[in-house]
Amino acid sequence: MSDINSGGNYEECRNTADWLLNHTQVRPTVGIVCGSGLGGLAGMLKDPQVFKYSDIPNFPRSTVHGHAGQLVFGTLKGKPCVCMQGRFHLYEGYPIQKITLPMRVFKLMGVETVILTNAAGGLNQDFKVGDIMIIKDHVNMPGFAGNNPLAGPNDDRFGVRFPCMSDAYDRELQQLAHEVATELGYSDFLREGVYCVLGGPSFETIAECRMLHRLGGDAVGMSTVHEVIVARHAGMRCFAMSLITNRSVMDYDSQERANHEEVLETSGQRSKQMEKLVTTMLDRLDNNKNNSF
Numbered sequence: 001m002s003d004i005n006s007g008g009n010y011e012e013c014r015n016t017a018d019w020l021l022n023h024t025q026v027r028p029t030v031g032i033v034c035g036s037g038l039g040g041l042a043g044m045l046k047d048p049q050v051f052k053y054s055d056i057p058n059f060p061r062s063t064v065h066g067h068a069g070q071l072v073f074g075t076l077k078g079k080p081c082v083c084m085q086g087r088f089h090l091y092e093g094y095p096i097q098k099i100t101l102p103m104r105v106f107k108l109m110g111v112e113t114v115i116l117t118n119a120a121g122g123l124n125q126d127f128k129v130g131d132i133m134i135i136k137d138h139v140n141m142p143g144f145a146g147n148n149p150l151a152g153p154n155d156d157r158f159g160v161r162f163p164c165m166s167d168a169y170d171r172e173l174q175q176l177a178h179e180v181a182t183e184l185g186y187s188d189f190l191r192e193g194v195y196c197v198l199g200g201p202s203f204e205t206i207a208e209c210r211m212l213h214r215l216g217g218d219a220v221g222m223s224t225v226h227e228v229i230v231a232r233h234a235g236m237r238c239f240a241m242s243l244i245t246n247r248s249v250m251d252y253d254s255q256e257r258a259n260h261e262e263v264l265e266t267s268g269q270r271s272k273q274m275e276k277l278v279t280t281m282l283d284r285l286d287n288n289k290n291n292s293f
Ligand SMILES: O=P(O)(O)O[C@H]1O[C@H](CO)[C@@H](O)[C@H]1O
Pocket: 034, 035, 036, 037, 064, 087, 089, 117, 118, 119, 120, 200, 221, 222, 223, 224, 259, 260, 263
């Protein structure tokens, strides 16, 4: 377990949130986290105000290609937003509390809803490269070994000691995504499924892919779940999507080899549709009285 001072404590998060609120007029209610090669969403924000992670107190630095490392404030379809153009991963060497610190900063800035994207390998053999998977649930493999971002003393100012995770992914938002995707003509490549997180950075072996698939995983990656756990603990609702950038190798005769260049190439090809899906969802939320965006 990481030291309790390794990041994400209340004072540190408050400090960062106050610094940001003092440097921007935007009061975000929506927080967005962009996955590998999917940072284009940040470019859609109106009247953007950009902060490099290196200039934000207590923020880690992005070290992965395809993660720009900046926080962008602005409006999207009239909604005040804050967007992480680049996220942090366990394999970068940060304590798990540090990589999820932005979720608590989001909460303290007033964010109510978090939208996350990621690039993932397709374990489900029906999935194709370029499919977009609405995440309906997750399997937290590092969590099985005790590596959970909420391990350590609980701070009740953020949430309860034992948060429920059976409602981690907001069902109304999933339904909305299905409706919007159908209207946009995306049904052919829209899927839903279970995202399985591993620590990385090595991609999976064939035996691991087979095991994860048998355990109920439809897609595999190295992010998102830790952020969702911390966001749900703090009472924010979450919607997440995976872009299937490669098919997980399940067969010893296969010549396919997972690699980050292919991941970035596929994200580049499908990023526009993902952006359109998110922006249309944000637009629609006004018309749905049950949604508190
Ligand atoms: O989950 P995101 O940040 O999209 O990145 C995914 O892509 C990288 C591997 O190519 C890993 O970091 C994996 O988690």
